[in-house]
Each structure stands twice: as C-alpha cells, then as structure tokens.
Amino acid sequence: xxxxxEGGMDLKPMDAEQLRESAHKMVGFIADYYQTIESFSVLGQxxxxxxxxxxxxxxxxxxxxxxxxxxxxxSQLSFHFIGxxxxxxxGQFLDEIADVDTKxxxxxxHWQSPNYIAYFPFxxxxxxxxxxxxxxxxxxxxxxxxxxxxxxxxxxIVTDSLAKxxxxxxxxxxxxxxTASEFVLTVQLAARDKVLKKVGKSALGKLVVYSSDQTxxxxxxxxxxxxxxxxxxxxxxxxxxxxxxxxxRAVSDAISQDTAxxxxxxxxxxxxxxxxxxxxxxxxxxxxxxxxxxxLVLISTKLFSYISATPExxxxxxxxxxxxxxxxxxxxxxxxxxxxxxxxxxxDLDPHKWFPTNFDCAVLWVKEPIYLPH
Amino acid sequence: xxxxxEGGMDLKPMDAEQLRESAHKMVGFIADYYQTIESFSVLGQxxxxxxxxxxxxxxxxxxxxxxxxxxxxxSQLSFHFIGxxxxxxxGQFLDEIADVDTKxxxxxxHWQSPNYIAYFPFxxxxxxxxxxxxxxxxxxxxxxxxxxxxxxxxxxIVTDSLAKxxxxxxxxxxxxxxTASEFVLTVQLAARDKVLKKVGKSALGKLVVYSSDQTxxxxxxxxxxxxxxxxxxxxxxxxxxxxxxxxxRAVSDAISQDTAxxxxxxxxxxxxxxxxxxxxxxxxxxxxxxxxxxxLVLISTKLFSYISATPExxxxxxxxxxxxxxxxxxxxxxxxxxxxxxxxxxxDLDPHKWFPTNFDCAVLWVKEPIYLPH
Numbered sequence: 202x203x204x205x206x207e208g209g210m211d212l213k214p215m216d217a218e219q220l221r222e223s224a225h226k227m228v229g230f231i232a233d234y235y236q237t238i239e240s241f242s243v244l245g246q247x248x249x250x251x252x253x254x255x256x257x258x259x260x261x262x263x264x265x266x267x268x269x270x271x272x273x274x275x276s277q278l279s280f281h282f283i284g285x286x287x288x289x290x291x292g293q294f295l296d297e298i299a300d301v302d303t304k305x306x307x308x309x310x311h312w313q314s315p316n317y318i319a320y321f322p323f324x325x326x327x328x329x330x331x332x333x334x335x336x337x338x339x340x341x342x343x344x345x346x347x348x349x350x351x352x353x354x355x356x357x358i359v360t361d362s363l364a365k366x367x368x369x370x371x372x373x374x375x376x377x378x379x380t381a382s383e384f385v386l387t388v389q390l391a392a393r394d395k396v397l398k399k400v401g402k403s404a405l406g407k408l409v410v411y412s413s414d415q416t417x418x419x420x421x422x423x424x425x426x427x428x429x430x431x432x433x434x435x436x437x438x439x440x441x442x443x444x445x446x447x448x449x450r451a452v453s454d455a456i457s458q459d460t461a462x463x464x465x466x467x468x469x470x471x472x473x474x475x476x477x478x479x480x481x482x483x484x485x486x487x488x489x490x491x492x493x494x495x496x497l498v499l500i501s502t503k504l505f506s507y508i509s510a511t512p513e514x515x516x517x518x519x520x521x522x523x524x525x526x527x528x529x530x531x532x533x534x535x536x537x538x539x540x541x542x543x544x545x546x547x548x549d550l551d552p553h554k555w556f557p558t559n560f561d562c563a564v565l566w567v568k569e570p571i572y573l574p575h
Numbered sequence: 576x577x578x579x580x581e582g583g584m585d586l587k588p589m590d591a592e593q594l595r596e597s598a599h600k601m602v603g604f605i606a607d608y609y610q611t612i613e614s615f616s617v618l619g620q621x622x623x624x625x626x627x628x629x630x631x632x633x634x635x636x637x638x639x640x641x642x643x644x645x646x647x648x649x650s651q652l653s654f655h656f657i658g659x660x661x662x663x664x665x666g667q668f669l670d671e672i673a674d675v676d677t678k679x680x681x682x683x684x685h686w687q688s689p690n691y692i693a694y695f696p697f698x699x700x701x702x703x704x705x706x707x708x709x710x711x712x713x714x715x716x717x718x719x720x721x722x723x724x725x726x727x728x729x730x731x732i733v734t735d736s737l738a739k740x741x742x743x744x745x746x747x748x749x750x751x752x753x754t755a756s757e758f759v760l761t762v763q764l765a766a767r768d769k770v771l772k773k774v775g776k777s778a779l780g781k782l783v784v785y786s787s788d789q790t791x792x793x794x795x796x797x798x799x800x801x802x803x804x805x806x807x808x809x810x811x812x813x814x815x816x817x818x819x820x821x822x823x824r825a826v827s828d829a830i831s832q833d834t835a836x837x838x839x840x841x842x843x844x845x846x847x848x849x850x851x852x853x854x855x856x857x858x859x860x861x862x863x864x865x866x867x868x869x870x871l872v873l874i875s876t877k878l879f880s881y882i883s884a885t886p887e888x889x890x891x892x893x894x895x896x897x898x899x900x901x902x903x904x905x906x907x908x909x910x911x912x913x914x915x916x917x918x919x920x921x922x923d924l925d926p927h928k929w930f931p932t933n934f935d936c937a938v939l940w941v942k943e944p945i946y947l948p949h
Contacts, residue, residue, distance in 0.1 A: 214700055214701065214702075214931070215700070215701040215702065217606050217607075217609035217610045217701075218606070218610075219701070220605070220606050220609060220701040220704070220705070221602060221603070221606035223701075223705055224602040224605065224606065224704075224705060224708065225599060225602050227602075227705055227708055227709060227712070228595060228598040228599050228601075228602055228712075229595070230709070230712075231594070231598065231708075231709065231712035231713065232591050232592070232594055232595035232598065233591075234712070234713060235591035235594060236591045236592075244721075245723070245724045245725065247724050247725075249720065249724070249728075250728070251724070251728065252724070252725060252728035252729060252732060253728065253731075253732060256729075256732055257736075258732065258735060258736060258739075259736050259739050259740075260733075260736040260737070260739075260740060301709065304725075305725045305729070306725075307725075308723070308724040308725030308728065309713065309715065309723050309724075309725050309726075310716065310721065310722050310723045310724070312714060312716050312722075312723075313713075313714055325714045326588055326589070327588065327589040327591075327593070327594040327597075328588075328589065329714075330594070330598075330711050330712050330714060331594070331597055331598060331601055333707075333711035334598065334601055334605075334708050334711055334712070335601060335604070335605065335675065337704055337707035337708055337711060337933060338601070338604075338605035338608070338704050338708070339605065339608060339683065339687075340686060340687055340699045340703075340704060340933050340934060341683065341934075342684065342686050342934050346623065347618075347684065348684055348686075349619070349682070349683050349684045350619045350621050350623070350625070350626070350682040350683075350684070351619065351621075351626060351678075351679045351680075351681075351682030351683050352683075354623075354624070354625065354626035354627065354682065355626060355630075355679070357627075358626060358627060358630055358632065359634075361632060362631075362632060362633050362634040363634070365632075365633050365634075366633075366634060379753075386800075390800055394799075402780065402802075402804055403780065405779065405802060406776065406777065425768075426760075426764055426800060426801070427800070427802065428776075428779060428801065428802035430776055557588070559711060559714050560714060560715075560716050
C-alpha cells in the first residue's frame with residue numbers, strides 16, 4: 202500500500218486473481234488476432250507520426266487510487282519496451298484492447314500473416330509465443346547464474362544440443378543474445394584485445410578486418426565500434442560469376458599486400474547465407490587462408506611477434522556468420538555445405554530466422570571461450 | 576505442410592484455436608505461480624549443473640507428425656532465449672508444465688516474491704507482464720519504423736511523456752533499449768567519434784574518461800570496447816565523508832593534470848543512485864566542470880583544436896547515469912535533486928528498476944541526437 206501526496210489515496214497493484222482474469226482476456230485477444238490476421242494489410246497503412254495524433258502526449262501526472270481506476274474512467278499507463286500501452290479501465294481489458302485494436306494494430310507490420318513474404322521468413326511460432334509468455338509471466342531475470350540458475354543452465358543445454366544437431370566441433374561453448382550483430386562485435390573485440398595485448402595498443406591502426414561486399418552491415422558497425430580504421434576494412438567486390446561469393450584469391454591477395462605494408466590481419470568474416478542473396482562464402486577455403494596461408498605470409502614478412510599473438514598462435518580470428526542459413530544444415534543432406542566449420546574460431550546463427558523461435562534469439566559458439574572476458 | 580525425409584510424415588504447426596487452448600492453460604499456470612509464490616525459497620535451492628542431470632542433452636533428432644506429438648509420448652522441443660523449454664504432449668501443456676514445475680522452477684530466483692529483498696527492487700508488475708504477453712503474442716518486430724510503425728512511434732511517445740514527467744529539457748529525444756550499460760557505451764562512442772573526427776584517429780590514446788570508484792562497471796566495459804586506454808580512465812576514490820559522492824575538486828584536478836600532459840578529456844559520467852550505496856554525485860557542479868571550467872583549462876593549455884571538436888564546441892561529453900534512482904524525481908519534492916540536468920549531453924534511466932515495467936527496459940535521452948549515427 203502506498204500513500205500519494207494528494208488526497209491520501211491508496212494505490213494497490215493487481216493481485217494474482219486479477220492477473221488471471223485479465224490474462225485470459227488477453228489470450229482471447231491474441232487468438233482472435235491470429236484467426237483474423239488475413240484481414241489485415243501486411244504493411245501498416247499509416248503515415249509517420251500517425252500515433253502522435255491518436256494518443257495523448259503526456260502520461261497522467263498524478264496517481265489515482267485503484268478503485269477509481271477500476272470503476273471510473275481514469276486510465277493508467279504502463280510502459281513497455283516493445284510498444285504496448287495499457288489502459289486499465291474498470292478492472293477490465295476493454296479499453297486497452299480497444300486502444301490496441303484501433304490505434305496500435307493499424308500500425309503493426311504483420312510478420313506472422315500468411316501473406317507476409319518480404320525479407321527473411323517469419324520470426325516465431327505459437328510454441329515460441331507460449332514460451333515467451335511463460336518467461337514474461339514469471340519475469341525471469343537471467344543476467345547471471347545466481348539471478349536464475351535455470352535460465353543460465355537451460356541456455357547452455359539448448360546451445361549444446363543445437364550444436365549437436367549441427368554437428369559442430371565439441372570444443373568450446375555457446376551463449377544466446379539478441380542478434381548476430383552483437384556477436385560479430387563481441388568476437389571482433391575479443392580478437393582485437395587478444396592481439397593488442399601482444400603487439401601493443403598503439404598498433405590498433407594497423408589491424409585489418411576482411412569480409413565481402415555482401416557481408417551484413419554489422420561487420421562495419423562492429424569495426425567502427427572497435428576502433429578499427431575504416432581504411433583497414435577490406436570488402437572485396439563480388440559478382441554473379443561466383444554467385445556473389447567472397448573470393449579466396451581476393452582475400453589472400455589482400456592479406457599479402459597488407460602484411461607487406463606492415464599491417465596486421467586481424468579478423469576474417471565469412472557468411473553462410475548473405476542478406477542480399479543468401480550466398481554461401483567458400484568458408485572451408487577461407488578458413489585455410491585464415492589459418493595456414495596467412496601464417497606462411499607472416500613468416501615470409503617476419504611478423505613473428507604477431508604469430509604468437511593470434512588465437513592459439515594459429516592464424517587470424519576466423520568468424521562464420523551463419524545468422525540466416527545455418528539452420529538448414531541440421532538436415533544431413535545439406536550438412537556438407539558447412540564442412541570445414543571446425544576451422545572457425547566462432548560462428549553464430551539466429552534461431553529467430555528459420556527456427557520456430559520468436560524474435561529475438563541469436564546463438565554464438567566460440568572455440569576458445571577464454572578470450573571473451575578479455 | 577512440410578514433408579520430412581523419414582517416413583513421409585506431415586508436420587503441422589499449432590493453429591489459433593490450439594494456441595488459445597494452450598495459452599489459457601499457461602495463464603492458469605502463471606496465476607497459480609503467483610498465488611503460491613511465497614511457498615518458494617527466494618533463491619533457487621540448486622547446485623551448478625543441476626539441470627544437466629534432469630534434462631536430456633540432445634533435442635529429438637528427427638521430426639514427428641503432429642498426431643504423434645498430440646496423442647503419443649513423443650516430446651517436441653522449442654527453444655526460447657530466456658530459458659523455457661517446452662514439451663508439447665497430447666496437445667496439452669501438462670508435460671511441459673510439469674517440467675517447468677519440477678525442473679525449472681526449483682532453479683528460478685523468485686524476484687517477484689514478497690520475500691525478495693536483495694539488490695534493487697523487483698522488476699515489473701502484472702500490468703507489465705500483460706504488456707509483454709501482448710507484444711510476444713503478436714510477435715512485434717520493432718527494429719525500424721517500417722517493421723512495425725506502432726512500436727517505433729509508441730517508443731517515442733512514451734519516452735517523451737516520461738521526459739515530461741521528469742521535467743527534462745525539451746531539447747533532444749529518447750530511445751529504449753535493454754539496459755543502461757548499452758547506453759553508456761553508445762554515448763561514449765558518439766563522444767569518441769565526434770572528437771576523433773576533428774583531432775584525428777591517432778589521438779585515441781590521448782582520450783580520457785572520468786567517473787568515480789562508485790560508478791557502475793559498465794563505464795569501464797564501455798571504455799574498453801571503445802578502445803580508450805585503461806590508464807586513461809580516471810575513477811577518483813570516494814569515501815563516507817562525502818557520502819561516496821564524486822568530488823568536483825578531484826575531477827577538475829584530474830582534468831588540469833591531463834590537459835597539461837597533452838591528454839584530451841573526453842567524457843564525464845556522473846551517477847544518480849550508485850549501485851553500491853545509491854549515492855548521488857553532485858552533478859550540477861560536475862556539469863559546470865565538464866562545460867565551463869574545462870573550457871578555461873583548455874584555453875590556458877591552448878588545446879584550441881579540441882574545443883571546436885567537443886559537442887557544440889562546448890566542453891566534454893557529460894553523461895548522467897540515473898539508471899536506478901531517476902524514477903524518484905518524478906515526485907516534485909525530489910525533483911530538485913536533479914536541478915542542473917540541462918547541462919547533461921545525455922542521461923539514462925532503467926524503468927525496469929523503480930517503474931512497474933518488466934525486465935528489461937532502459938531509456939536514453941540525448942540532447943543532440945545527431946551525434947548518435949556518427
């Protein structure tokens with residue numbers, strides 16, 4: 202019970218029975234939504250700023266006792282990060298559902314509609330929604346083991362079993378986060394700090410990152426955040442003659458040139474399922490370049506100090522971004538496309554793309570997790 | 576309909592009616608959880624690795640037709656990122672609810688329990704859970720305006736109305752993300768790139784970040800990611816004589832020393848509600864140091880090129896991390912504690928701490944949003 206400044210009115214939150222009642226109404230609303238989803242235009246038929254005209258621009262600036270909220274016409278706001286605004290009126294969900302119906306849904310892009318065929322496939326499944334409902338309902342806080350051991354352990358069990366499905370090397374381990382973009386940054390930072398620890402921080406301007414012009418923009422963002430100089434980001438052009446795949450020759454040429462000029466190859470990112478054309482880079486060859494040919498180049502250019510600085514003293518960091526397509530390689534008939542994956546220092550995939558997993562869920566495996574805390 | 580390789584069995588996902596039925600069961604489970612929450616020990620009574628002994632280490636390695644899943648004893652896994660593992664059995668939720676009951680809940684830390692009094696206050700409310708249920712149910716994808724205009728616009732409306740409640744300066748705008756840690760990184764990168772654009776990338780090693788020994792660890796993580804040298808991170812010691820507040824004198828001394836040595840003060844972070852003691856740094860004074868005294872120091876040391884590089888040519892970037900405590904300043908009787916907030920280039924708060932908002936939800940306001948895309 203909390204006493205407000207004005208009027209001495211009591212404020213009392215919902216109890217479990219009111220949650221039960223409201224949540225059943227919410228279930229009905231969501232199920233009805235899916236039964237009528239084809240009646241919606243897939244893209245919201247709204248113009249920018251439409252919602253500003255429909256909603257007040259201020260939250261109520263003083264509290265109301267629950268009784269007024271339950272039986273009166275005063276609305277109460279609740280903030281939620283992915284965009285629901287809830288009016289609790291008469292202890293019922295009528296008002297906020299009307300709000301969602303008439304103000305929110307017209308501005309929603311209906312990714313779950315059977316008529317949605319843009320971009321990548323839909324994100325999620327009803328089973329995924331139910332899972333999310335459970336974890337939201339219990340309000341799981343999972344940022345370390347002790348904050349909810351079950352969350353951390355289940356994350357490990359699920360990433361391990363997913364690795365088994367994909368027949369990934371047994372070495373290393375996996376974690377889940379929101380998107381593959383976060384992971385590309387994470388491993389690039391791990392590679393950067395590992396190398397700079399050996400060759401000195403002032404060598405930051407010498408570090409070079411390799412990808413292709415088809416690689417997701419997250420590689421450039423990650424490089425910018427990590428402080429890699431823009432002029433040291435190599436993205437050789439690709440074309441239709443090689444299905445827009447990154448050419449191993451272009452990469453090895455760039456490496457030779459860079460090492461001859463005293464620069465330090467740091468990071469190579471190959472993509473399995475590019476964003477623009479779902480192309481698959483020849484990452485087995487690229488992995489060999491990252492690990493073997495690269496070493497020969499280094500020896501010939503006498504960059505010995507760098508050799509011992511690379512992960513396991515064995516080439517530059519090789520990351521495979523399989524955010525979109527790797528789910529396919531669970532099928533034995535496609536698995537051969539990722540033969541050679543054991544060369545990778547790290548690889549990621551997004552279950553929220555091909556898997557029946559709701560947005561957002563990304564998985565990263567790292568061969569030597571010890572480098573992450575660096 | 577999808578045909579599997581083996582046995583030619585059909586695989587059919589849940590329809591809206593099955594979702595309705597299962598979701599009602601889920602609501603019952605969640606409401607029952609809250610009605611019995613006091614029967615749980617707040618901390619999970621489990622040892623590390625407990626869950627590995629209770630769950631199989633592989634997901635089923637082949638699909639089953641829905642009929643077998645509905646009527647047989649074959650379980651089907653669904654992955655979800657914050658830790659629910661769902662077995663659908665007999666089209667009912669009995670099995671996975673039993674799983675959650677007997678395997679997951681014993682390993683959950685019950686943040687919502689009335690007996691939970693550790694760390695910061697609880698994260699969320701039933702209204703917040705219902706909001707999350709709605710957005711999870713509709714499976715909102717909100718990473719840009721077009722992916723769901725309502726999500727982006729509601730985010731702006733809510734951050735604007737929250738700014739009004741806090742009487743923040745009208746300049747600038749706000750966004751929501753997961754945690755304040757992400758925001759401290761974001762604004763430090765914005766400050767870094769703004770300055771380096773003027774003084775050259777090679778000056779990275781000269782940039783200095785100021786905070787106190789009470790500042791949340793995210794400031795050091797952000798500095799490390801941004802490539803700020805560890806020896807250029809100043810965190811003056813505090814003690815009980817000043818309630819563990821950051822001393823303006825210590826900061827201005829450090830600035831004088833750094834500029835005299837040719838280093839470039841980049842970023843000052845003041846905290847409103849520190850993690851260890853909920854201390855409130857004297858940020859009105861600190862803001863003046865960041866903007867005015869600092870300029871005098873620069874002029875005296877002739878670092879003119881840097882002056883024009885700072886935001887608006889006006890001092891170093893001043894960030895206020897109010898992740899924990901700023902919610903209190905909605906109350907007019909506490910608002911005076913953040914007088915001077917208009918000096919800040921950016922400030923953040925976490926509604927998932929004091930607000931009835933479920934984990935996770937953080938808000939950042941930036942005075943000059945134009946610097947973020949840099």
